[in-house]
Amino acid sequence: MAIGARAAAIALFALTALGGCASGYGLKQAEGDRELVTGSIPVVVDVADPSDEATIRNAATSADLVALGGRPLAWANRDTGATGSIEALAEFAKSGRICRSFNASRENYQGVHLFSGTACLDDGAWRMTSFKAL
Numbered sequence: 727m728a729i730g731a732r733a734a735a736i737a738l739f740a741l742t743a744l745g746g747c748a749s750g751y752g753l754k755q756a757e758g759d760r761e762l763v764t765g766s767i768p769v770v771v772d773v774a775d776p777s778d779e780a781t782i783r784n785a786a787t788s789a790d791l792v793a794l795g796g797r798p799l800a801w802a803n804r805d806t807g808a809t810g811s812i813e814a815l816a817e818f819a820k821s822g823r824i825c826r827s828f829n830a831s832r833e834n835y836q837g838v839h840l841f842s843g844t845a846c847l848d849d850g851a852w853r854m855t856s857f858k859a860l
Contacts, residue, residue, distance in 0.1 A: 774841060778808045778832055779857055783845050786812050786828045787852040801830075808834040823847055825855070 774782070785801040789812070798811040810831040817826050825846040832839050843857040 774832060774839075774857065774859075775803075775806050775808070777805050778803050778834075779843075779854060781808075782810070782812065782828075782830045782832070782841070782843065782857075783852060783854050786815055786826055786830070786843070787845050787847075789815060791815060791817060806834060808832050820846065829860070 781801055781803040785799060789799050794815065798813045799815060800809070800811050802809045810833055812828050812830045815826060815828045817824065819825070823846045825844055827844045828842070830841045830843065832841065840860040841857060842860055844855045845852045846855050
């Protein structure tokens with residue numbers, strides 16, 4: 727048998743043998759695990775840390791609105807490591823009390839979240855009357 731014919735015979739044998747492997751000949755088809763149960767990842771509803779809420783309130787209520795001139799006000803809480811900004815800060819009177827409304831962002835290890843809030847001066851102390859995630 728010539729070298730060319732021998733090489734062709736080897737190639738033909740190899741293709742035939744490999745063809746059986748590629749087609750799955752002799753292999754049992756794998757079945758899925760019918761007992762597999764998957765869980766779900768709980769969704770965390772964003773609620774501001776009370777310390778962050780107090781820091782945002784203090785920044786919003788102590789800001790000089792005239793000097794601020796409508797620019798965003800930065801805030802940071804050393805206790806939690808959260809930072810953010812306060813925007814749309816406005817003062818108004820409600821039921822004889824001075825109040826301030828605002829939008830705030832908070833950035834921490836959980837990501838960036840947005841809030842809206844209102845704080846009112848009540849008996850000499852600023853109290854948050856609303857604070858919710860957007």
